[in-house]
Amino acid sequence: MTFLALISSHKWIQCTWCLQRMILLAFFLVTQVAAGLTNSSGISEGFCDQTLVNLTLTIDCDFDGIEVSIHMNKTNFDVLTLQCNKDTCQSFGQTSLEYVLTNETLDVSFPFRHSEQAGKYINFRTTCQNQPSIPDHAFLKPCLSQFTGNATVDGPNVTLYCEHPSYSVSTSGIRITNNGNDLASCFNQTCVTGNGLPNGAYTEVKFNTGMIFLCKMDGAVFNLTDKIIEVTSTQTQTQTTLLTTSMTSENTSSLTPQSSLSLSTSSVTEVTIARYIRKGILVTFAILIIHIN
Numbered sequence: 001m002t003f004l005a006l007i008s009s010h011k012w013i014q015c016t017w018c019l020q021r022m023i024l025l026a027f028f029l030v031t032q033v034a035a036g037l038t039n040s041s042g043i044s045e046g047f048c049d050q051t052l053v054n055l056t057l058t059i060d061c062d063f064d065g066i067e068v069s070i071h072m073n074k075t076n077f078d079v080l081t082l083q084c085n086k087d088t089c090q091s092f093g094q095t096s097l098e099y100v101l102t103n104e105t106l107d108v109s110f111p112f113r114h115s116e117q118a119g120k121y122i123n124f125r126t127t128c129q130n131q132p133s134i135p136d137h138a139f140l141k142p143c144l145s146q147f148t149g150n151a152t153v154d155g156p157n158v159t160l161y162c163e164h165p166s167y168s169v170s171t172s173g174i175r176i177t178n179n180g181n182d183l184a185s186c187f188n189q190t191c192v193t194g195n196g197l198p199n200g201a202y203t204e205v206k207f208n209t210g211m212i213f214l215c216k217m218d219g220a221v222f223n224l225t226d227k228i229i230e231v232t233s234t235q236t237q238t239q240t241t242l243l244t245t246s247m248t249s250e251n252t253s254s255l256t257p258q259s260s261l262s263l264s265t266s267s268v269t270e271v272t273i274a275r276y277i278r279k280g281i282l283v284t285f286a287i288l289i290i291h292i293n
Helices: 003-033 041-045 233-253 257-292
Strands: 035-037 052-059 063-071 082-084 089-091 098-101 105-111 120-128 134-140 148-154 157-163 174-178 181-187 190-193 195-197 200-206 213-217 220-223 228-231
Touching (some): 157 174, 157 181
Parallel strands (some): 148 228
Antiparallel strands (some): 063 082, 063 120, 120 134, 148 157, 157 200
C-alpha cells in the first residue's frame, strides 16, 4: 500500500467517525423535541388550592404509549395516574384527571389539591417507535399570588412575617430564611424557631446589610427582600406627635367627676351671692321709703 493510499484510508476513517457523530447528535436532538410540555409558562406562578391545572403534551413522533404519574420524584412512574396507547387512555386513582388524546397532543386537566399534590411533580414519559422514552415534568407548587408578608426594619432590628391561606394543609409548613438559614420554621401551628401566626410565621432579628429573606412553603419561594419597609425617624416623630395631640384632645374633651363637681359648686356659689346682693338692695330701698314718709 502506497503512502497516498494510507492517507486516503486514514481520512476515510476520520470521515466515517464524523458521520457517526453527526448521526448520533441528530438522533439526540430529535429525541429531545419529539415530545414535551408546550404550555408550561404558567407553571412558574404556581397553583392555588382547587384551581384547574391545564397541561398540554405535544407529541412529534409515532408513539406507542404515554405514562403519567404524580410523585415527589420527577423520574418515578411506579404508580401511574394515566396510561395511554395510540388510541385511548386509562386513568387510575382519585386524581379526577380529564384528558383529550390525539395523534399530536395529550391535554390533561385536574383540580389542584394542595394537601395531596403540593411539592410534587406531574411526570410524563412518552415512548416513540425506535427511540428511547422521552421524559418531561411540571412542578406542582403553591401559587405565589396568595403569599403575604414583608420585612420591616426599625432601628437595628427587622421584623419578618409571612402567611399563606393554604398553610393549614401544607405538607412542609412555612419557613423564613436568610441566606439558607432558618429564622422561623412553623408546621401545623408548632414552631421550631420564630413564632406562629394563623396562616404562617413571624420573627424579629438583628438586621445587617446583605441579608436575603425568603419565605418557603411546599416548594414555592416568596421573596421578602423585595418587600423591605424601613421605619424612618420622621415616621416615628410624626407618630409620636399624632399620639400626643390625640391624648391632649382627649384630656380637654373629657372631664372627670371631680372636675364636674367643682364646676357645679362654683356655679351654685355665684347664684347664692347674686341673691344676697339683690335682697340687700331691696331692704335698703325699703328703709329709704320709710324714712322719707
